[in-house]
Amino acid sequence: MKQIVGIQEKDTRTVDELAALEREGMEVKAEGAVHRVRNMGEIVFVVLRQAEGLLQTVFDREGFEQAGDIREGCTVRVEGVLRREERAPRGVEIAAESAEILSVPAGPLPLPVDKRKLGASLEARLDHRAISLRNVRERARFRVQEGIVRGFRDFLYSQGFTEIHTPKIGAKGAEGGANIFKLSYFHRPAVLAQSPQFYKQMMVGVFDRVFETGPVFRAEKHNTRRHLNEYTSLDFEMGYIRGMEDVMGMETEMLRYVMEILKREYARELELLDVTVPEIPFIPALRFDEAKCLVSETYGRRARAPFDLEPEEESLIGTYAKETFGSDFVFITHYPSKKRPFYAMDDPQDVRFTLSFDLLYKGMEITTGGQRIHDYRMLTDKMAARGMTDEGMEEYLEAFRCGMPPHGGLGIGLERLTVQLLGEDNVREGCLFPRDMGRLTP
């Protein structure tokens, strides 16, 4: 019998740990992947890639040769002496005395990952995703993405939300429509979840406030720079609201919190990507019809789709919000009822519109949310008026029949939020392994 007590400390150090060490001349050890080898003849620079960043090690010719065939793609363990070196990453390097090769590659890399900017096409980078992300700028995006998700959760925990995990295979889609992936579930027809909508609403009756971060699936036949067929949705739903403004206020404060966590804990990645996170003193909110008119008047663009915003209109509203209010973000409220799902609360002042909203970030929709109908009869009446049956929604409706508090919530597309923050122009840049109409691998 062995006893496993816990983490067995290693004697190797990260580049940050080395930079924090006081004593130059200290014997140190470090591990990493060989990111670049620059052979100057008498000395050889071997730059290691670690999770935290790059670490420069320097070999003399003899030491380098003794170590074996150190080349790009190897992983190694280097022993040597710590030196300050201003020109090296984080201002330190290891004067290597010996090295052990931990693993070797079987072939050359298909992309020059050691370049500052990778330079390959998006398609090439996605085809070789496990390699292209070894570029330190490419991978930094997903560190920032981690910070977004982490901030989202931590903020909601602090506001009394409970995290939930809801099924992705179900009998019926929450939004309906044709955009549903279908599968056979032990010989029964089933679908993949378009959103956790029904579940998070049901759980408001249990926990008052809930959130989920997980995948959703949309079989939309849109192959655009804005669409993914599988994406990560950041969802929350909250009870005892006074109106949709409570949901919008929660999102505003959540975003502010996320930006703070990014500034505090992901500063290095932001710097590497040359990204400044926005200050969010407030977010302006425009009514849907008002926004449509403003864009038409201000930019001379004639609106065509009366019940929806076209991508170009969203983009112009974004421009307007930036020029007029200095804000990257703008809420659009009171979307037409006929373009919103049945569970959206209609505006009692004018039932052609709903108490719902989108949030645009730099002119792209990143959130859809709103107040929901909480009254059983109002909900079933609206379903009947739309010609819907309650098939597959019996348990959802039961929650309402048994009483539900006034509530609302939203869903945020994580990849869209990520790329808008980073200033990338394709949502695929914000997804480790995108799924679109043409892409099912890697």
Place this chain on the structure above:
Amino acid sequence: MKQIVGIQEKDTRTVDELAALEREGMEVKAEGAVHRVRNMGEIVFVVLRQAEGLLQTVFDREGFEQAGDIREGCTVRVEGVLRREERAPRGVEIAAESAEILSVPAGPLPLPVDKRKLGASLEARLDHRAISLRNVRERARFRVQEGIVRGFRDFLYSQGFTEIHTPKIGAKGAEGGANIFKLSYFHRPAVLAQSPQFYKQMMVGVFDRVFETGPVFRAEKHNTRRHLNEYTSLDFEMGYIRGMEDVMGMETEMLRYVMEILKREYARELELLDVTVPEIPFIPALRFDEAKCLVSETYGRRARAPFDLEPEEESLIGTYAKETFGSDFVFITHYPSKKRPFYAMDDPQDVRFTLSFDLLYKGMEITTGGQRIHDYRMLTDKMAARGMTDEGMEEYLEAFRCGMPPHGGLGIGLERLTVQLLGEDNVREGCLFPRDMGRLTP
């Protein structure tokens, strides 16, 4: 234009906030769902259910009648005077002066959710999940589950892991075999992910250490108390390990951290559920063959399946670990190679076995993990020996061809860990909306 600045504070309070108030006799407001009405004639107790717990309010007859038809399932807003009352939850109550009904139910509840123990069958509770979870004990399990996931993530963040989100729709399953849900993806054959295995390994080459918490899908035709066809998997994978003991050590320390967070932040739920979290000074580790012999000798049970552990054997090993080492947990190491996936690292001392392990908790497997093959040729040789082609795994294999550090990792079944901690005997008790062979709703 409106400005959304942030959260608009409410003037209502939670039961914990009320309990923390110094001043008895203070005017206070609170909201909640009507959990129970006890009409004593001259006074009426209306117990509200909030996210944090129950709150007692007391009406005189006149006030109760004036408030309207307050009944179970309503949500209400109560105004009144704060009083200390030892017999009430948290030692406080509100002497109600007025109440506003926020919403009303359209029918009676199908289950007596206000009872301390709900008493309904598992099937009934799952059929009416949105209602049965309104029982405060039923819902408390999922607060504990939140704590587990939160502890898992927070611990791994602190250890330099990066959180990733990998696709659930793909071209090929990681484990292979027949247990795969299939679907049509824009007229191409696709599968649902059995695990994030390939992706997290590829990302070790990028971030050194990664984790993911998300759904996985297993089309196993097992309708037992141990199986779910969709579950939440807590996965991590770490590079630069010296052996599988580094993975086991990380898990041991993670579990210890989770137990601490539960004791610190979920004490109320644990008390409600009468659960004591285990101390984990160490976790014993037994070899697979050794464990098999021990069980056979100690309990006189003849082993039948030579290459696997039967559920009853796992259960007896759990008993043995408890009796011998005082531990609820026990690692079983060195599983036979023929029962492990191709990517498992074979033991160089005896290649019939692998450097892999399971973790049993109270006699049930909750984790499978191990060291992985990191060398390209070793990996492709093992695939060839098993008659596998690289079809659908080109990008996975490319990561190895371009070099990978020694690495290993594990996957934990969240629902199993939850029910073993809580002492429940069916994994469905640890899942909000279970999916099994017979259950696709709610």
